[in-house]
Amino acid sequence: xxxxxxxxxxxxxxxxxxxxxxxxxxxxxxxxxxxxxxxxxxxxxxxxxxxxxxxxxxxxxxxxxxxxxxxxxxxxxxxxxxxxxxxxxxxxxxxxxxxxxxxxxxxxxxxxxxxxxxxxxxxxxxxxxxxxxxxxxxxxxxxxxxxxxxxxxxxxxxxxxxxxxxxxxxxxxxxxxxxxxxxxxxxxxxxxxxxxxxxxxxxxxxxxxxxxxxxxxxxxxxxxxxxxxxxxxxxxxxxxxxxxxx
Numbered sequence: 001x002x003x004x005x006x007x008x009x010x011x012x013x014x015x016x017x018x019x020x021x022x023x024x025x026x027x028x029x030x031x032x033x034x035x036x037x038x039x040x041x042x043x044x045x046x047x048x049x050x051x052x053x054x055x056x057x058x059x060x061x062x063x064x065x066x067x068x069x070x071x072x073x074x075x076x077x078x079x080x081x082x083x084x085x086x087x088x089x090x091x092x093x094x095x096x097x098x099x100x101x102x103x104x105x106x107x108x109x110x111x112x113x114x115x116x117x118x119x120x121x122x123x124x125x126x127x128x129x130x131x132x133x134x135x136x137x138x139x140x141x142x143x144x145x146x147x148x149x150x151x152x153x154x155x156x157x158x159x160x161x162x163x164x165x166x167x168x169x170x171x172x173x174x175x176x177x178x179x180x181x182x183x184x185x186x187x188x189x190x191x192x193x194x195x196x197x198x199x200x201x202x203x204x205x206x207x208x209x210x211x212x213x214x215x216x217x218x219x220x221x222x223x224x225x226x227x228x229x230x231x232x233x234x235x236x237x238x239x240x241x242x243x244x245x246x
Contacts (some may be wrong), residue, residue, distance in 0.1 A: 002031040005159060012167040021171065022056050025164050029058075029138065032153065033146040036061040036118070036139040039164065043132060046074045046084055053132070054172060061139065064116050068109075076106050083123045083135060089154045090123045091147070117142045122154065124161040128169070131227065131237065136161035184225065184243070191218045193244050196235045 003011075011024040029037055038057035040046075057065035074080055079097055083090050098110035124136040138157060140147045147153065184192065187208070194204045201219075205212045219231050228234040238244045 003028045005156065008160060009163050012163055015167065018054075018056075018168065018171050021164065021167055025056075025160070026058060028160060032150065032156070033144070034138045036141055037137060038065040039134065039136050039161075040065075040069075041132070041134040041165070041168070046077075046080055046133065046135075054168065064113070064118070067112070071109070073109050076103065077109065078102055078106065079123065080135070083125045084133060086125050087127065088125070089158055090125070091120070091154075092123065093120050094118050119144075120147055122147060122157060124157050126161050126165045128165070134161070134165050136164070184222070185218075188218050188222050188225075189244070191215060192222055192234065192238055195219070195231050196239070196244055 008024065008028045011027075012021060015021045015024055025039070029035075035058055038061055039055065040052070041054040043053045052069070055065070055069065068074070078100070079090070079092050094110060094113050098107060098114065101107040101110055118139045119142050120140040122138050124138075126134040126136065128134070136157065150156075187210075190208060191204060194207065199207070201212050201215050205215045208215070219234070222228070222234045223230065226234045226237045228237055235244075
């Protein structure tokens with residue numbers, strides 16, 4: 001029996017634990033004919049350090065999902081990068097992904113997925129207010145056709161993903177008594193502060209009595225931890241989050 005979105009939202013609101021939230025999501029997706037799915041919640045971008053905040057997958061998909069995370073495939077998954085840059089659901093085909101793979105490791109990942117039986121899928125990007133990013137992935141296995149049969153599916157899953165994310169956040173905030181701070185080393189904080197004050201790499205190296213190469217190393221670590229593409233984005237994110245004041 002299909003759950004309406006109204007019923008789904010009502011059940012989410014009544015859930016008293018993450019376990020019950022997950023059961024509601026599982027029941028709703030099952031009513032849509034979806035049994036292979038995963039919800040992965042990252043702090044900052046999927047390629048940043050200390051990134052995984054929460055993940056949940058259906059029992060049938062759990063083995064592949066854990067394999068994907070343990071292998072660090074999110075670091076080389078070009079489709080995930082496209083999804084992260086988007087605000088709209090992204091359809092994908094595993095064999096097309098294999099043909100477009102950018103390196104041997106990504107090709108191996110796609111071949112593993114095909115061997116697992118994953119043929120097509122839909123990835124729902126969910127962008128939170130604090131640079132959080134989550135993704136709801138539903139997978140169409142060999143012999144299934146729910147992606148083709150339901151013209152409204154993308155809209156339904158997009159809405160469902162955001163409602164589940166919002167409900168999940170409430171429980172994650174409750175379980176954390178204090179707002180977590182990003183763990184930056186003393187040297188990283190020094191470099192970050194000096195970059196924010198517009199000092200050059202050469203000047204920072206002299207001020208801290210370290211080499212320019214070491215300064216660049218600390219900057220690379222900062223970019224990873226903050227999920228930034230460069231030092232200027234790191235400064236902006238650090239200012240917004242209150243890690244530094246200039």
